[in-house]
Amino acid sequence: MSADRSSAEDVFLARQDDRAGRRIQVFIVVKTAPTPSAKYVDTVCVAGLVVSPGPLRWVRLYPVPFRHLDFERQFRKYSIIEVDVAAPDHGDGRPESLKVKDFNRITVLEETGSDSVRRHEIMRDVEPTTACVLYSGAKADPAGATSLGLVAPIDPRIEVAASKGWSESQKRTIEAHQDQLALDLGAELRRDAPPLESPPFQAWYVYRCETDGCREHRQGILDWELTALQRRAQKEGGDARSWIKERFETIMLSRERSTRFILGNQAAGHKRHTFSVLSIYYPKREAVNRAMMALSSLF
Ligand SMILES: [Zn+2]
Numbered sequence: 604m605s606a607d608r609s610s611a612e613d614v615f616l617a618r619q620d621d622r623a624g625r626r627i628q629v630f631i632v633v634k635t636a637p638t639p640s641a642k643y644v645d646t647v648c649v650a651g652l653v654v655s656p657g658p659l660r661w662v663r664l665y666p667v668p669f670r671h672l673d674f675e676r677q678f679r680k681y682s683i684i685e686v687d688v689a690a691p692d693h694g695d696g697r698p699e700s701l702k703v704k705d706f707n708r709i710t711v712l713e714e715t716g717s718d719s720v721r722r723h724e725i726m727r728d729v730e731p732t733t734a735c736v737l738y739s740g741a742k743a744d745p746a747g748a749t750s751l752g753l754v755a756p757i758d759p760r761i762e763v764a765a766s767k768g769w770s771e772s773q774k775r776t777i778e779a780h781q782d783q784l785a786l787d788l789g790a791e792l793r794r795d796a797p798p799l800e801s802p803p804f805q806a807w808y809v810y811r812c813e814t815d816g817c818r819e820h821r822q823g824i825l826d827w828e829l830t831a832l833q834r835r836a837q838k839e840g841g842d843a844r845s846w847i848k849e850r851f852e853t854i855m856l857s858r859e860r861s862t863r864f865i866l867g868n869q870a871a872g873h874k875r876h877t878f879s880v881l882s883i884y885y886p887k888r889e890a891v892n893r894a895m896m897a898l899s900s901l902f
Pocket of ligand 1: 733734814820
């Protein structure tokens with residue numbers, strides 16, 4: 604995405620058409636951990652890049668009752684899906700936010716692998732930002748500021764601590780659903796799923812961004828993979844904390860990888876300047892180089 608004026612205007616116009624309602628193709632880069640929801644039992648935040656119709660732009664699809672979708676609708680990260688979208692219902696005025704109009708009309712078009720040229724091509728075209736730029740933008744204009752972005756972390760490290768568990772209101776939401784089948788909650792949702800458990804640990808990344816004079820950021824990791832990994836560790840009798848360190852630090856922050864964080868902010872108006880790490884993109888440098896070579900040979 605180039606930052607010139609005409610492309611900014613193209614993005615603005617495309618977003619207007621998205622909110623008016625249409626079918627778009629989205630390359631998925633974010634699936635956050637499920638959290639309790641009064642309406643849908645539990646939901647996740649999905650975000651990605653619109654690849655068609657262009658121009659390339661960030662979108663947030665929220666809420667998505669992912670665990671309750673039919674299996675064939677349960678897309679993986681780095682899939683390209685086709686989905687009907689429209690303006691969100693409840694005053695989420697963030698420019699990237701959309702709602703899914705019919706969960707049963709989600710179609711998975713393509714799953715891109717880690718060596719897929721397509722995957723690297725899309726990510727290459729995303730204009731990077733920094734955590735400091737996102738923060739100051741949301742401070743200055745909580746309603747209209749950019750609320751999703753790709754940043755390069757400098758000297759990142761992870762902090763892991765015991766989770767505080769669900770809040771009182773989240774607990775009440777889960778209890779309220781326990782005697783009730785997902786079926787009762789609307790014809791859209793057909794799958795029941797086991798009650799949502801809070802994972803034992805939460806984690807943060809501490810790093811500097813590329814803005815000159817950046818002091819430090821400490822941002823919570825909301826990626827679903829963090830929760831899923833802990834479930835697997837529990838199931839297999841592993842130590843969840845060391846599993847987190849191994850995957851989210853040793854592997855994801857390895858020097859062999861060109862690691863980027865996808866940041867997103869909170870919906871509540873007074874918390875818009877609070878950004879979290881929604882997803883980690885950590886391709887091997889050699890895979891990026893190979894894909895770029897393949898791309899250049901196409902022209
Ligand atoms: Zn910074």
